Amino acid sequence: MAMKAFPPDRVRTVALVGHGGSGKTTLAEALLHRAGVVTRMGRVEDGTTVADTEPEEIKRGLSLSLAVAPFEAGDHKINLLDTPGYADFVTDVIAALRVADLAVFVVSAVEGVEVGTEAAWKLAAALGTPRMIFVNKLDRERASFERTLDQLRDRFGQGIAPLELPVGQEADFHGVADLLTDRAFMYDADNKVTETDVPDDMEALEHQVHDTLIEGIVVGDDAMLEQYLEGKIPSFQDLEHVLADGVAAAAVFPVVCGSALTGVGIDRLVQYICEIGSSPADRPVTVQAGDTETPIQADPSAQPLAFVFKTVADPYVGRISLFKVLSGTIRTDQHLVNSRTGADERLHSLFLIRGKDHIEVTEVQAGDIAAVAKLSTVLTGDTLAPKGTPVVVPPVGAPAPVLSVAVKARTQADDDKLATALHRLQEEDPALQVHLNEETHQTLLAGLGETHIAVTLERLHRKFGVDLDTEDVRVPYRETISTTADAEGKHKKQSGGHGQFGVANLRVEPLPRGGGFEFVDQIVGGAIPRQFIPAVEKGIQETMQLGGVYGYPVVDVRVICYDGKYHSVDSSEMSFKMAGSAGFKEAMAKAGPVLLEPVSVLEVTVPDALQGEVMGDLNSRRGRVQGTVSLGEGMQQVTALVPTSELLRYAIDLRSLTGGRGSFTATHDHYDVVPPNLVDRLVAAAHA
């Protein structure tokens, strides 16, 4: 069923964010059920929800990517953006928050504020996204609204403004008391709502919280504060008005409550989203036009301008671009220009996405979101504007990958399809990186965590029929020498026919770390004919590349070729290349060969309380802590030099060590000598 167009002040694009399992997808389902979009509530466990449609999601019982689900609520249109709570999929949380007019934080009243809640809050705060909180699962055992409210105030401060109190506890939870109107709303088994007085046993608490709330609101408006201090209680409408301003300014964060599973409080959440939630009309978007930053109003009659916030690689339709109309009205078959590439794009067919469904539309007005397929050059983050007026929305970088695996195509057919398939998946998932390590010759797939990589492999199989095997990432060890040694490289084959003969006397000397390779020609008296000396050097270089005593590239060596022998007939470039190679191998073996390992500089950001544990763990990884810095807000940054081989699974270990509250960056810094007692173990592990 087609949906009509809604004016910007009647649209609410709402991102559902919060910790994994807090109930976002179930809440989306409850909202769609109440709106009559679905006749029966689907369940995450059964894989029957509108939002969790990917087989990988259903298999795991959690959301892995952003899902869009629009519905009408009276004279409003609400675009739900159900986001994944699992940290590996934060890219889609960022995408949703970039276009959301309002973020609804779903917080379980059992588990309370969790690391995922805090992480999403930080993102929303950085983007200045208005926020509301839905305290969910109040029907569950051990659910506590008070405890959750305390945690919300403790973590997110002043702006937390409870608008409701639950009526009844746990299985007996069946209503909410509205603190603005001092009325209670009771839900029966069919979710039929009856408005009543606030139950007597709650009256005292309700009045106390009511007063706190009113005071919290009136301070946001000087005129209202003055009247309030004179004893005049503001009207509900006036209170809502000031509240809405506070929400739009991302200064006030209303808290409402309910149960997505039983449906209690869901209708009231819709009401609050419409009445005090911010709309695109409240929040102009800043774009860059040339050197100037310009605020763009969500005006349907202005120039058409669209921002692409998500790309989906659909195996059947191809590339699908999800966009928000920042201004003007976008119509079917309209031509717009990609501001990044300058390419002309025809928006052939426009549609709304709701879970798996595509609902065709002919136009999309400013402030609303929709989708279009098969645009040729458009990627996430691009803007579409009329010819000659290129503007861009300032980019927000994707999170840097923290975990890599080496991948190998299972068959030749897989290999043929691999590059395109990976490219398509990267378009859909900006946090995914693929690169070929020239030194270890491995193709590395890098992502935000183990689940992210596992899901990527499953998507490659499902969407593109590409099967990959994974193997451990090889550490690009190197070798060098620790002392000087001499050797004579001799290549002699003189058994009839054209012989081969060449002798090169070499001295190898260690160079400082990073010294690379130096070849010194100290040949005098034509001991080796001039034209063959480059061949000696070439033979040495190739041998160094092929690997020394441990099989790794040799670096930081000076080779002095100071003598040799040749044969007027049998000597050739090849014979001296071989002589150089043989001489180098022998000299190296005598020059105290050592294994070099890459060392990374690691910056770990952790809560103060976990600093000790993290530093202890780094010590157990042969890490050398360089220093710690307080970042404020209870966070510390620890900097350390750590052998890269000890960091291959650091993303996984740090997440469990810090309960997901730690993050890190690791960059290659230098090479260092591997302690002799570890060489055999590391080499064995590397060749296993």
Ligand SMILES: Nc1nc2c(ncn2[C@@H]2O[C@H](COP(=O)(O)OP(=O)(O)OP(=O)(O)O)[C@@H](O)[C@H]2O)c(=O)[nH]1
């Ligand atoms: N009792 C109860 N269970 C709920 C409620 N809301 C969600 N659940 C259950 O909590 C579990 C997780 O719910 P989801 O909706 O998948 O949570 P989510 O926030 O989408 O999780 P992610 O997609 O992993 O981020 C499911 O088993 C739901 O049935 C609620 O209000 N009450």
Ligand SMILES: [Mg+2]
């Ligand atoms: Mg979900």
